[in-house]
Amino acid sequence: METFGYLIQGFSEIFTPQALFYCLLGVTLGNFIGALPGLGPSAGTAILLPIAASMPPAIALIMLCGIYYGAMYGGTITSVLLNIPGESSAIMSAVEGFKLAKKGRGGVALGIAAIGSFIAGTIGVIALTFFAPPLAEKALLFGPAEKFALLALAFTFVSSFTSGALSKSLIALFLGLLAATVGQDVLTGVPRLTFDTEFLLDGIDFVPVVMGFFALAEVMNEMEKGEATEEIGVGALGRVIPNAQELRESAMPCARGTFLGFICGLLPGAGATIASFLAYGAEKRYSKRSEEFGHGSLDAIASTESANNAASAGHMIPLMALAIPGSSTTAILLTGFMMFGLQPGPLLFTQHPDIAWSLIASMYMGNVMLLIMNIVGIPLFVWAVKKSTPFLVPLVVTITIAGVFSVNNSMRDVWLTIACCLVGYILTKLEFSMVPILLGVVLGGLAETSFRTALRISDGSFMTFLDKPISATLLFISLIIIVAPIVMSNIKKRRALINP
C-alpha cells in the first residue's frame, strides 16, 4: 500500500518543532475562534491569510487547516457553558448542552463532545487519506471540457444547498463569476470591464474579496447588536471525563452523526451546519432516550458534534482531490493554496506530495491535540473568551487592514476590501448567500479558461461538452439539481389544487 508509505513520510515531515508548533498554534487559534461568538472560522482563516503568506507553504497550510477544523471543536464550549453558540454549527449543542450544564453536567457534555469530535474527525481524516488520492488520480484524466462540467456541477450544488432561495443564490454566483472576469483577459491580455480605470486593471483579487466579505462585513454585523451584553450566566462544569455507561450510550449517536456528517461534507454546499441539524433530527427519531431531547440530551450532543466534525473533514476530500471547496472556509483555504501557486487537485498529489501528505498527517496530530485541549483546557478557553469579546472589533479591523495592505504593499487593495465589505454587507442584509459569490470569484478564472480552451479545441462547437461521457453526465446532474426543485414545487401546487 503506497498510501501508507506516503502517510508515514508525511508524519516524518511534521515531527519537527516548527511544524508541530504551527499545528498547535492553528488548532488553538481555531478552538478559540470557534468559541468566540461573532468571529467564525471563515473570518479567522481570512484575516490570517496574509500572515500565512510569509511562511513556508506546508507550514502555512497546516496552520490554516488547523484553524478550520479546530473551530468545530471550539464552538461547543461557549454553547454548553454560556448558552452562546460560537458557531452556527453549534446551535443545537447550545439547545441541549446548556440544559445539561444547568443540571451540573456541563463537563460531561463537553467531554462527550470532545471525544465524539475526535472520533468523527479522525474517521474523516482516515477517509480523506484513502479516498482523496484515487479520486485525484481519476481527475487527472479530465480535459478542459470535463473540468468545466465539474465546476458547473460544483456551482449548482453550492447554489442549491446553500441557505436562501435558488434564484438569489444563482444571482450571487453569476455576480461572483462576473467579478472574476474584471481585469486583463488571461488568454488575450485585453482589459475587460475595467471602465478604462487603472484601479481595476489588475482585476479583483480574491484576498481583498475574502477579507471584505468575511472579516470586515462580519464586524459590521457584530456592530448591529446595540444593547450592552448582560452578565452571562455560566453553567456548572462538573466532572469532564465521561464514565463507562455514558461512553457506551454515546457510541451509536456518535456513529450515526459521523456517517451523516461525512456525507454532508462530501456534497458541496451542505456543510457542517446542515450536518448538525440533520444529525439532531435523525437522533431524535432513532435515539433510545428520545424523551430527553429538549431537556438536555447527551445523545444529541454526541451526534451533532460528531456530525459537524465529520463534515469539516469530509469537505477536505473534494477540496484536495478536485480543488472544489464546498463552503466559505474551504474556499478561503483554496485561496491559501493558490497564494503559494499550488493548485489543489490531481497535480497536488503528484507534484507536491510532501505538502499534501504532511497536511494530511498534521490533521491526525491536530485532532489529538484538540482532544487533549478540550478535556484539560476548557476553563482557560471560557476565561479567554469572556476577556477578549469587548476588544474584538478593533483587533479584527486592525489585522485586516494590515493584512490586506501587506499582500501587494498597496492602498489599492485596502480600498478594494472596503468596497467588498460594503457590497458584502448590503448583500447579506438583502439575504443573498455569500458562499456562491466567493466560489465564483475564486473559481471563476479556472471555469473561464476551461470553457474557452474546450471550445478552442472543438473549433467552437458546443457539442464537445455533450460528446464526452464524463462531462455530459456531470452537466446532466447539474441540470437535474436546478430543475428538480422547480418541477417538484409545481407538482405539489397542482396536487394541492386537485385535492384541496
Added chain:
Amino acid sequence: MMDDRLSNFNTKVSVLFAMVLILSGGAGAFVIVNTLQLTDSNNVFGPGFYPLILCIMLLLTSFYLLYQLLYGNSESVVIKEVIDKAAAARSFSLLALIIVAVLAMPFLGFIVAMFGFSFIQMTFLDRNKQPLRWRIIYPAVISGGIYWLFTSLSIPLPVPFWLN
C-alpha cells in the same frame, strides 16, 4: 393583489434591488458588446464572449427573481428579517470610521491611524464601554503589536510620509 405585496417595506426593497440587478446586467451586456470582441480572428470565441454569457445569465435570473417577487412564490425570496435602521446606522458609522482611518493613514502612519480608530470605536461605538485606561492601553497594544508582528516578518506597513 400586487399592490398588497408592494405595500410592505421589505418587498419594496427586494423589488428595487432586483431592478438594480437587471439594470446592471443590461448595462454590463451593453458595455461588453460595444467594447469587446465577441469572436477572434479564427472566428472562435474572443474575450467578450464568456462575460456576455454571464451577463445574460444574470439578467435571466434577475428577471426570474423579479417575477417571483411580483407574481410568484414571493415568501421564499422576499427579505424576511426586519431591517433595523438604528442597527444599520451603527454598522455604517463603523464603516465610515474605517474609511477615515484609511484616509488618514498616509499622513499619520499605521500605528497612529489604527490607534485612533480603536480608541474612537471603543469610546463611541462599543456597547460595553470600557474604563478609560483600557480604551488607551488596548488600542496601543494592538496597533503597536500588529505593526511589530508584521515588520518582524519583514512585511512593511504604512509610515507617515514625513518620516519616510
